[in-house]
Amino acid sequence: xxxxxxxxxxxxxxxxxxxxxRTASTTSSFQDCMVIKGGIIQYIGSASTPTITxxxxxxxxxxxxxxxxxxxxxxxxxxxxxxxxxxxxKLSLDGCKDLNExxxxxxxxxxxxxxxxxxxxxxWMHSMTNGEAKANMLEGLDExxxxxxxxxxxxxxxxxxxxxxxxxxxxxxxxxxGGSISRDEQGNPSGLLSEAAQxxxxxxHIAKVATMSEKTSALKAAIKAYHEVGYxxxxxxxxxxxxxxxxxxxxxxxxxxxxRVAAHWVIMPSTGEExxxxxxxxxxxxxxxxxxxxSPDLRIVGIKVICDGVIDACTAALREPYxxxxxxxxxxxxxxxxxxxxKKAAGAGLQCALHAIGDxxxxxxxxxxxxxxxxxxRHRIEHLELTSPEDAKRLGKLGITASIQPVHSxxxxxxxxxxLLGPDRxxxxxxxxxxxxxxxxxxIGSDSPTAPHAPIxxxxxxTTRRSARExxxxxxxxxxxxxxxxxxxxxxxxxxxxxxxxxDERVGSLEIGKxxxxxxxxxxYEPGDLLKAEVKQTWFEGKMIYESxxx
Ligand SMILES: [Zn+2]
Numbered sequence: 001x002x003x004x005x006x007x008x009x010x011x012x013x014x015x016x017x018x019x020x021x022r023t024a025s026t027t028s029s030f031q032d033c034m035v036i037k038g039g040i041i042q043y044i045g046s047a048s049t050p051t052i053t054x055x056x057x058x059x060x061x062x063x064x065x066x067x068x069x070x071x072x073x074x075x076x077x078x079x080x081x082x083x084x085x086x087x088x089x090k091l092s093l094d095g096c097k098d099l100n101e102x103x104x105x106x107x108x109x110x111x112x113x114x115x116x117x118x119x120x121x122x123x124w125m126h127s128m129t130n131g132e133a134k135a136n137m138l139e140g141l142d143e144x145x146x147x148x149x150x151x152x153x154x155x156x157x158x159x160x161x162x163x164x165x166x167x168x169x170x171x172x173x174x175x176x177x178g179g180s181i182s183r184d185e186q187g188n189p190s191g192l193l194s195e196a197a198q199x200x201x202x203x204x205h206i207a208k209v210a211t212m213s214e215k216t217s218a219l220k221a222a223i224k225a226y227h228e229v230g231y232x233x234x235x236x237x238x239x240x241x242x243x244x245x246x247x248x249x250x251x252x253x254x255x256x257x258x259x260r261v262a263a264h265w266v267i268m269p270s271t272g273e274e275x276x277x278x279x280x281x282x283x284x285x286x287x288x289x290x291x292x293x294x295s296p297d298l299r300i301v302g303i304k305v306i307c308d309g310v311i312d313a314c315t316a317a318l319r320e321p322y323x324x325x326x327x328x329x330x331x332x333x334x335x336x337x338x339x340x341x342x343k344k345a346a347g348a349g350l351q352c353a354l355h356a357i358g359d360x361x362x363x364x365x366x367x368x369x370x371x372x373x374x375x376x377x378r379h380r381i382e383h384l385e386l387t388s389p390e391d392a393k394r395l396g397k398l399g400i401t402a403s404i405q406p407v408h409s410x411x412x413x414x415x416x417x418x419x420l421l422g423p424d425r426x427x428x429x430x431x432x433x434x435x436x437x438x439x440x441x442x443x444i445g446s447d448s449p450t451a452p453h454a455p456i457x458x459x460x461x462x463t464t465r466r467s468a469r470e471x472x473x474x475x476x477x478x479x480x481x482x483x484x485x486x487x488x489x490x491x492x493x494x495x496x497x498x499x500x501x502x503x504d505e506r507v508g509s510l511e512i513g514k515x516x517x518x519x520x521x522x523x524x525y526e527p528g529d530l531l532k533a534e535v536k537q538t539w540f541e542g543k544m545i546y547e548s549x550x551x
Contacts, residue, residue, distance in 0.1 A: 003058040011037040012542070013055055015047045017065035017520070019510055020072065020490070028487045028525070034070070036516040039542035044510055065520055068536060071490060072509050073232025073517035074455040075497035078382055078403050078445030081236045081261070082207060082243035085218030086120070087449035088225055090151065093123040102128065102150075103141050110142040120206065122151040124159060133159035133182070135191035149202065154413070155450050156312070157194040158202045165189045168205050176200050179313075195313040207242050215246035216253065223259050227546040229454040230519035230535040233260035235445065235501050237304050237353060237382065240266055244286070244300075251298060258540050260297045260517075262501035264304035264353045267341060269332055276341050279303075284348045292502060301501050302351030304382075305341060307333045308361035311385060311420055316358030318386065323422035331361045338368040346373035351501070353403065355382040359428070362387050366394050375399045380443070380500060383408070385429060386421070392431050396439030401500045403443045404432055404492075406462035407451040411475035426478070432462065433482045442484070443500035444493040455493050456521070456533045462489040463527035471531060486527050516542040 018030040021044055033047035035055065043051070056062060091109040096102045102124065110119050119142065129137070138148050138161035147164035151157075165171070170189040175181050179196025181189050193202055210218070226234065236243070244263070251257055265283035270276050286300040308331045309315020314322050317331035342352050352373060354365040362384060369379045380401035384392075385408065395402050409430040418426055436442050444462060446453040457468040463486050465477035477483070484492070498508025507515050517540055523533035538546040 003054065003060075007037070008058055008060050011035060011042070011055065011060045013047075013052065013060055013062045014065055014070070015062055016067055017070045018067065018525075019044055019070045021510060026485055026487060028490070030069075034510065034516075034518075036542045039516055041510060041512055041514050041516050044512060069521045069523055069525060070510070071230070071519050071521060072494040073507065073519055073538065073540065074230045074493050075233035075235070075260070075501075075503070075508060076226070076231055076445050076448070076453065076455070077235050077443035077493070077497035077500055078237045078405055079234050079448045079453065080238055080450075081222055081234060081263075082215060082218060082246060083203060084225070084449040084453065085215075085220070085222035086206060086210065087122060087151070088221045089218055090120040090122040093121055093128070093150065094153075096124070096128050099129050099137060103138070106138070106148060107141040110144070110146065114144075117146060117211075118164070118206075118209070119146055119148045120151075121149065123153050124150045125153050133157070133192040135160060135162045135165055135189075137191070149206065151198075156198065157192055158198045159192050160202075161191070165191065167209070168201060170201065173201065196309065196315065207240075212246060212249055215243075216250040219246060219250050223257060225453070226259060227538045227540075228535065228548075229456070230521070230538050231259070231453075231455065232517035232519075232538065232540050233262075233498070233503065233507060235301075235443075235497065236261060236263040237355075237445075237447075238266040238306075239263035239300065239304075247298065257298065258545055260503060260507060262299050262301045262503060264302045264351070265300055266304045266306070269337065273337070273340055276337065277344055280341055280344045280348075280350075283345065283350060287348070287350055296503075296506065299501075302353055302379075303341070303345045304353045304355065305333055305338065306355040307331050307338065307365055308356060308358050310357055312416060314420070316385070317361040317364075318358040318421075318425075319360045319363075319388075320425075322420055323425070324419045329358070331358075331364055333364070335364050335368060338364065339372050342368045342379075343372040346377060346379065349377075351377065352379045353382055354380070357383045357385045359386045359388050359391070359425075362391050366391055366398065366400065369400055370394075370398055378441070378500060378502060383447075384431075384435065385409075386425060387428060387431055387434075389428075389431075389434065392434035393438040395435050400440060401443055401496075402432070402435035402440040403445060403500060404430070404435070404462075405445050405447040405451060406430075406432070406458050406489075407446055407468070409465060409478060410461050410467050410469050411465070411478050412467040412470040412473055414478050415475070417478070429479055430465075431479070431482050432484050436484055436488060441496055441499055442488070442492040443497040444489065445497065456523070456530050456535070459486070459489045459493060460527065460530035462492075463530070468531060486525065486530075 035043035182192040495508040
């Protein structure tokens with residue numbers, strides 16, 4: 001082998017690591033050395049081979065990874081890119097004890113940020129204000145009387161001042177399906193918007209009114225936060241014109257995002273089939289322009305349909321009524337609405353991602369894919385929180401990816417579930433192991449910003465079913481028998497997520513010829529120890545893009 005100067009400059013040898021090379025569902029294997037050149041993995045194996053010695057003797061730069069684990073860069077299989085960025089820039093009210101403290105913190109934030117056109121906050125808990133959240137409690141703390149929006153810590157409601165209510169025109173809106181707008185005796189909005197009202201009124205509004213520079217800086221914040229926890233890729237699960245425009249603007253500004261992005265275009269239920277199919281046409285058009293060949297790191301891969309709501313708000317569509325109140329909720333999309341949309345999208349080669357949480361919605365979603373889409377095109381179902389044993393098995397048979405967010409199975413947020421579902425159904429919640437055993441491809445995501453985004457904490461919940469949010473609270477695992485193994489979970493968060501969006505030929509595993517996207521982690525490779533794991537470095541296409549400052 002002739003070693004030229006050019007080769008020496010472009011090559012890096014990483015030694016003394018534990019490089020994850022292969023993983024079956026029960027065992028992982030590791031090698032101690034990897035060579036990368038020009039962003040591509042050239043070699044992975046033992047450090048004591050003649051080739052490595054020749055490289056070293058020729059002066060190729062070497063990095064000692066101090067016996068740390070090296071995993072493929074994580075890919076978040078389901079998240080919301082722009083919303084995450086925006087949530088990271090909000091004022092945190094964590095630790096506030098009462099209304100006075102909340103007011104003074106917001107006042108200070110307003111004074112320190114005169115350029116902001118709105119004051120966005122997060123982390124409020126109902127207990128901080130004795131369960132009260134009135135617009136008038138937020139008056140007189142900002143000279144400019146800017147709109148103030150305060151997300152509750154659980155992200156299920158938003159507390160607004162009058163300027164915010166006015167800006168959104170809440171006075172003229174009805175309560176959306178599955179959501180509520182708190183009102184005073186005269187029927188005027190009083191400040192709090194809950195559940196679907198937050199999702200369909202507040203969040204889209206905030207996303208829309210932000211300026212382009214606010215949006216691109218939010219996206220930058222999201223990318224930075226993702227690098228810090230080891231992500232090199234993501235799948236955005238509700239792309240729209242507003243967010244897409246901002247992402248394109250950021251790519252133009254920076255040249256590259258250093259984050260591999262695949263996105264599903266969200267299809268709103270709208271009124272009428274024509275309006276729904278029109279949205280699918282837009283997704284098809286964008287896929288023609290931004291696909292694997294033309295734009296491999298920023299693609300529109302398919303559509304997203306939100307078939308039902310969530311269990312906590314009793315808006316998920318169940319086969320039997322909720323146990324606590326006897327309520328039956330219809331899916332947002334029934335079979336008649338869903339069929340033509342899936343057919344059109346799948347027929348044009350797009351991937352269909354169907355949000356289905358309740359067991360009725362899951363059945364409708366699987367049926368729609370079975371009847372209207374070809375097997376093997378990597379269609380997917382998002383969440384799958386409550387499934388019948390038959391449907392859990394059908395996923396694998398029909399080649400449907402199980403897109404799961406283990407953070408949602410954290411027992412600390414499921415304390416209301418025994419009442420909502422009753423013991424039998426609770427025993428069917430988050431049946432991850434059944435999906436995997438049935439042969440379904442599994443992709444792990446975080447659903448950030450609705451849940452914490454750190455991937456290794458997510459793996460902790462997947463593999464132990466214990467709480468990563470409140471590890472000391474002593475909640476018993478919910479359905480521990482559905483946990484998956486560590487090797488399986490790591491795969492689902494890397495290769496599985498890559499597979500879910502047809503990125504697995506380029507990324508998702510440490511193999512020769514693949515992009516050198518990887519993460520160096522100080523950890524014990526044991527489920528029970530994952531909360532202590534620390535991401536030390538994140539590499540994207542052969543370049544270190546994040547290094548922890550903690551020694
Ligand atoms: Zn989501």
